Amino acid sequence: MKILTGNDLPTGDVTWWTGSGWSRHIEDAIDVGDQGEAIARAEEGARRVNVPYVIDATPTADGPRPAHIKDRIRALGPTVRVDLTLKPADPAAGSWVI
Amino acid sequence: MYKYDQYDQSIVDARVDEFRDQVTRRLAGQLTEDQFKPLRLMNGLYLQLHAYMLRVAIPYGTLDSRQMRTLASIARDYDRDYGHFTTRQNLQFNWIKLEDTPDILARLATVEMHAIQTSGNCIRNISSDQFAGAAADEVADPRPWAELIRQWSTFHPEFSYLPRKFKIAVIASDEDRAAMRLHDIGIQLVERDGELGGRIYVGGGMGRTPMIAPLIRDFVTADDLMSYLEAALRVYNRYGRRDNMYKARIKILVHEIGADEYRRQVEEEFLAVKALGIDPPAAELARITAMFAPPAFDTDAPDAVDRSDPDFAVWLDQNVRAHKQLGHAIVTISLKPVGGIPGDASSAQIDLVADLAERYSFDELRVTHAQNLVLPHVRKADLYTIWQQLTDAGLAEANLDLVTDIIACPGLDYCSLANARSIPLAQKIAVRFADRSRDLGELKLKISGCINACGHHHAGHIGILGVDKKGTENYQLSFGGSGAEDVSLAKITGPGFDEDGVVEAIERATDTYVALREEGERFLDTYRRVGMQPFKDAIYG
Numbered sequence: 152m153k154i155l156t157g158n159d160l161p162t163g164d165v166t167w168w169t170g171s172g173w174s175r176h177i178e179d180a181i182d183v184g185d186q187g188e189a190i191a192r193a194e195e196g197a198r199r200v201n202v203p204y205v206i207d208a209t210p211t212a213d214g215p216r217p218a219h220i221k222d223r224i225r226a227l228g229p230t231v232r233v234d235l236t237l238k239p240a241d242p243a244a245g246s247w248v249i
Numbered sequence: 250m251y252k253y254d255q256y257d258q259s260i261v262d263a264r265v266d267e268f269r270d271q272v273t274r275r276l277a278g279q280l281t282e283d284q285f286k287p288l289r290l291m292n293g294l295y296l297q298l299h300a301y302m303l304r305v306a307i308p309y310g311t312l313d314s315r316q317m318r319t320l321a322s323i324a325r326d327y328d329r330d331y332g333h334f335t336t337r338q339n340l341q342f343n344w345i346k347l348e349d350t351p352d353i354l355a356r357l358a359t360v361e362m363h364a365i366q367t368s369g370n371c372i373r374n375i376s377s378d379q380f381a382g383a384a385a386d387e388v389a390d391p392r393p394w395a396e397l398i399r400q401w402s403t404f405h406p407e408f409s410y411l412p413r414k415f416k417i418a419v420i421a422s423d424e425d426r427a428a429m430r431l432h433d434i435g436i437q438l439v440e441r442d443g444e445l446g447g448r449i450y451v452g453g454g455m456g457r458t459p460m461i462a463p464l465i466r467d468f469v470t471a472d473d474l475m476s477y478l479e480a481a482l483r484v485y486n487r488y489g490r491r492d493n494m495y496k497a498r499i500k501i502l503v504h505e506i507g508a509d510e511y512r513r514q515v516e517e518e519f520l521a522v523k524a525l526g527i528d529p530p531a532a533e534l535a536r537i538t539a540m541f542a543p544p545a546f547d548t549d550a551p552d553a554v555d556r557s558d559p560d561f562a563v564w565l566d567q568n569v570r571a572h573k574q575l576g577h578a579i580v581t582i583s584l585k586p587v588g589g590i591p592g593d594a595s596s597a598q599i600d601l602v603a604d605l606a607e608r609y610s611f612d613e614l615r616v617t618h619a620q621n622l623v624l625p626h627v628r629k630a631d632l633y634t635i636w637q638q639l640t641d642a643g644l645a646e647a648n649l650d651l652v653t654d655i656i657a658c659p660g661l662d663y664c665s666l667a668n669a670r671s672i673p674l675a676q677k678i679a680v681r682f683a684d685r686s687r688d689l690g691e692l693k694l695k696i697s698g699c700i701n702a703c704g705h706h707h708a709g710h711i712g713i714l715g716v717d718k719k720g721t722e723n724y725q726l727s728f729g730g731s732g733a734e735d736v737s738l739a740k741i742t743g744p745g746f747d748e749d750g751v752v753e754a755i756e757r758a759t760d761t762y763v764a765l766r767e768e769g770e771r772f773l774d775t776y777r778r779v780g781m782q783p784f785k786d787a788i789y790g
Contacts, residue, residue: 158296158300160275160276160347161276161346161347161348162300162346162347162348163296163299163300163301163344163345163346163347164299164300165298165299165300195282198276198278201282201296202282202296218720219720220661220721220722221298221661221665221667224298224661224662224670225299228299229299229662229663229672230662230670230673231590231662231670231672231673231676232590232662235329235344
């Protein structure tokens, strides 16, 4: 599947395209098919996202899992500061990234 | 320490106002990201993996307690309660909001700090010896020269759009604690016939094409310094490659035309520049030098130290260095707790170090390129009290220059350029070798998460480069580098490893070193004596 990600303009937070807006949680991301670039252009033009780009991901029961480790780290947070990740209490978070 | 005059303060304040307006226009949609990106980078604001990152300049790694506390307050009020000290003697905040950045810069400006020229193809923060003004082996304090260069290079109109970034280091001793010859320009202050001058090396650097800077001029007086640097930069600005960013650093130009031809061109240009009269009057360097006058040392300070506490004695031997003033010492505060994140410090730790600097070190502290902090002027009688307070704050790791004192870039945990994580590997290595580190002696291990080499892996006795191998992290191991006065570039051992594999390989390499070392030899010395083969045999055999 293809999902769309970027950063929130004023805060810089990592965000994911949900079909109707942007979420900080990757499990909300939807498959954008071949519409990613067009959505990215429109949303960036409206300043609802900064530097958006399309990535490959695998659908799972818990939501999309990005194909590349860089985007998995973006989705969760730094692997060396579990207190700063989005799921600090989740023991499976580490294996999800690696 | 240098204190801003009205010109320094006014240009920094004006830059804050200008950037506030640019941020407002960006948020209002009057600037696109393509238009805004070069403007934010000029103010040290990057967009990294998780958020905006602000890189704050710490000129030649020197700051006072008031500045340090301001950094702590920014970490508390605008970030996630910590900062990251970098291999360029700067500090990075990892979780900055664009909308907060003008206020952060305004707060920095109140304590004579900024983030100007911490990014972009310009002359970056000038780096120097973290022991400047305290080291027994220096011919002079290099910081007045570094400050003069800072003033010359700040907003220099001709050098704001160089082919690539440009880094200058200034030292003043034969022992190189600043990796001077791995800079675009490295300057070593030396004395000749009673006069101070700079020995100028040009064309060093790390990155994807590491090079050691050759000597270009063996003596430049203070009277000629600005003209000479202007000439050196002009030749680069004119002929440095702008068609290929990977070949755009000055090291490539010097290498391609040769040091002799580069020198000839610089000397020719120097004659033309000198005639312009841009060198400041001697009074200006004297004015700056006066601000770096040695503090009022206690000349009666006792030189003896009570070593009866064994843990204190270990720290004393490892992290405390000789000071030029009897009864005083230089303290390095390790930001490398075993299993911790190299270079990271919480706001509480930053505040504590500020307090210690104010109370015990004439209100001065330093940041090292090895991502540690320094109290440069401490009475030996105060060492035990300082050590106790550092211990309580988790800052008393006695590992300066040991295998656990690892330089590591932020890597893939934070950096958008990285290909692999550096920090978890540093943590694993530190934990694995903590019990053996003192037996292994001086062993400088440096990790970069990508080819840009922010972790200085080319200069590591043991260097590690993280690469992306078909979507997974892989680590290339190298041996034999040094950023010190015995400068050399590390050589790759062979095929790379996964994270656990590289730790095992280092274990086999250090076992080999222990088996082969002669009396007094460091890992680097043994490697240089016996060569790569015994280590390769141990690692790959």
